[in-house]
Amino acid sequence: MRQPGGIIIVFILALISAGFFNLQILHPPEAAAAGPSDIIINEIMYDAEGSDTDNEWVEIYNAGAETVTIVESSGTGSWRFNDGSNHIFTLARGSLTMAPAGFAIIASNGEKFIADHPSYTGTVLDTVMSLNNTTDTLKLSADKGVTFFGDITYQSAWDYAYFISSKRICNTEGE
Numbered sequence: 001m002r003q004p005g006g007i008i009i010v011f012i013l014a015l016i017s018a019g020f021f022n023l024q025i026l027h028p029p030e031a032a033a034a035g036p037s038d039i040i041i042n043e044i045m046y047d048a049e050g051s052d053t054d055n056e057w058v059e060i061y062n063a064g065a066e067t068v069t070i071v072e073s074s075g076t077g078s079w080r081f082n083d084g085s086n087h088i089f090t091l092a093r094g095s096l097t098m099a100p101a102g103f104a105i106i107a108s109n110g111e112k113f114i115a116d117h118p119s120y121t122g123t124v125l126d127t128v129m130s131l132n133n134t135t136d137t138l139k140l141s142a143d144k145g146v147t148f149f150g151d152i153t154y155q156s157a158w159d160y161a162y163f164i165s166s167k168r169i170c171n172t173e174g175e
Helices: 006-017 110-116
Strands: 039-045 057-062 080-082 086-088 090-093 103-107 123-126 135-141 149-155
Touching: 039 135, 039 149, 090 110, 103 110, 110 123
Parallel strands: 103 123
Antiparallel strands: 039 057, 057 103, 080 086, 080 135, 090 123, 135 149
16 A cells, blocks of 8 residues: 655655765764773872972872773873873883772882882882973873873962862872
């Protein structure tokens, strides 16, 4: 039995098949996969007591629901710490995978950080770092410094030796 409007539907389908319409099939949104953008800069030691040389460090936090893998050195997909220049990571201790709600330290001297903070047993990444004592913008990259995420700007006017983040508050007296 012939349905009213059936010819119109066949005609529209023929036009679609011939490429007269550029249609995209829409799918329901899916949960975003965990990625580098789930890593945030959580805490910053930018003005250490005494000399800043080899005493500066940054703590990063995985705010995502999935494990994120950090790629060290200078290979494909390798990460960078940027304090005005891009710097590669070298694993000093721990794992290059960050579980959800996991932390890692990026230090200007990984071995010195480990020696100075013996109670810290987590991951430590070594990199070149020279943080200004007044203000600086820090960011991370997971594509050799082409694009960035986790950008944060700190200011000494906040009067803390540690950066106060929206995720965690820390001062010079401890946690």
